[in-house]
Amino acid sequence: MGKKYTISDIAEICNVSKATVSRVINNKSCGVGEETKRRIQKTMKELNYRPSSLARSVATSCSHMIGLIIPDVSNLFYPSLIRGVSDYLDENGYSLCLSNSDSDPKKEKNHLLSMVDLRVDGVILCSGVSNENFLAQYRKYNVPIVFIGRTFDIHLSDGSITGDNTKGAEMAMKHLLSSGNRRIVYLDGNAGVSGAIQRYEGYRQALMQAGIELDESLVHFGDFTIEFGQTKLEELIRFGVKFDAVFAGSDLIGIGVVKALHAAGKKVPDEIEVIGFDGIELSEIFEPQLSTVRKPHYDMAREATRMLLSIIEGTAGEIRHISVQPTLILRNTTRKKPISN
Amino acid sequence: MGKKYTISDIAEICNVSKATVSRVINNKSCGVGEETKRRIQKTMKELNYRPSSLARSVATSCSHMIGLIIPDVSNLFYPSLIRGVSDYLDENGYSLCLSNSDSDPKKEKNHLLSMVDLRVDGVILCSGVSNENFLAQYRKYNVPIVFIGRTFDIHLSDGSITGDNTKGAEMAMKHLLSSGNRRIVYLDGNAGVSGAIQRYEGYRQALMQAGIELDESLVHFGDFTIEFGQTKLEELIRFGVKFDAVFAGSDLIGIGVVKALHAAGKKVPDEIEVIGFDGIELSEIFEPQLSTVRKPHYDMAREATRMLLSIIEGTAGEIRHISVQPTLILRNTTRKKPISN
């Protein structure tokens, strides 16, 4: 009891060759007699025989495993993204190998290499932080890779999908500007990250179009956390910086901002308006519900996975570098209702 | 460029046998001359050669992969748990295969079977919903399995770790009772789940000890979501049910409760006190911060993983079914400060 049967055992028991058993395992349409087929299936079931994916993988050099590397599962930003990948893989018979990079280039590199060791059929890299040098090297391993949420040189991946951060930032800023705000604080995560760079661009452009000069004392970069939003805003308040709204580069930062505002006795949105970015679940759960610029993470993740699998399976079409338009969600940290259109 | 080298290629190029290359790959302490070793390492590096974990897995029948099955990554409850597993695996050179069961026995079963196909070295099942029958069957496959957060017959797993839900519920209830509440609503997730059953027991006992008769109209089971907490509480309010506190079987439910209370214009905690369960990150982020009964998920996950690996590696000690004591965290949805002790 509990013995691990192999294809040879089944073959022997059924008085057929391994090849025949293999055929029914992969239910090759033709090539196996009905009776034989039934007999083999029966004993496989009876013996609780399960073909080893591992062995088939080495035989076919195709593992049906996909690697997903994200900064941190426990960051409230990623779960829906993972779920998108996981669901699409499930629906297509692939397994998911997950690892956390903590946005540390060294860890990211190691995990990326682990994935090639594991012979995954492809990998999805989220918000990668590797330097382009290593990524270029990585291509040597010939494992298809797609990026989510990070813009790199187009040759570094087989595909990518990101939100249009510049456009999103512009939307948020235009809204804030349109309700009369002039001094708008802008807080964002790591300054070097493409998303932040692009949002900064949107921030600048919106200001410029409104004829407002950019005040450096209002823009600050830190990381994508509640803590950063909270402490940085407390700091600004403490220093007596004047402002009438804040645009945050992530919902987490935005929530930190609201917390700081509350703690300081400022009414949101009556005195200060705030808009976040991303549209994570938490932005809707938190009270007051955060106005934000939403990117459809779950769907983006599915799409990225679809791209990857189509590349792997050689059925890939053309447009492989996608930028999706975010949408402005006005909730309770902004005053106006959505502008009709 | 981009060719996939194998151990044979390396052997050939270095004029040695595969065995020798294998030795340096696994850096067997003895058995390889210094010079040969360097030479082999050099060409491995130059050619970007990476040994196939897959192939080694079939050769050694040990994959260094662990399967983790959870209900839903995107449920705010699981991320820290996953992170605990992932971290411990990382530290020990194992890979993680993740899948979502959606608490659906059928999916759970399929994923469990996928894991044996993948020949993972062991699996961790979170809040499993399979019937004990299947779980008993599953043992036939001889893959070590540990449970987190669900109590099953001890023979169904090689180990398990759960919070002491009964005790936790009692703690919450005693606190609520001690501040004068008599009519305490109790909302929990799926009635069939062991956690809920145990908490119900704690609820009953606390009431009994306080000499209060259990009022069935105050207890309701649904699922572990904000929506359930919210809609059920709205319902109770609408029906005019009288109560002065609520104990929720999960933080998510608790937050839903607070939302409903706010919407109904009830002051929390002044008019109604509420205590949640679990101690997820959100309970601390949400405003008002939720009082709760915390279980150390991250550490529990690490411990479960430690148990699993020690079983796999045959270094397992004894106590394999652990129940951890939760702690009462009093925050802003309860009136009193912690009772000194």
Added chain:
DNA sequence: TTGAAAGCGCTAACAT
């Protein structure tokens, strides 16, 4: 419809 044989990339005795 079925089988024999070679091969996938690696490890592990057992020799030398």
Added chain:
DNA sequence: ATGTTAGCGCTTTCAA
């Protein structure tokens, strides 16, 4: 210190 040989569990020609 190194090589030979036989596997690990499966797939895949090529024949029959």
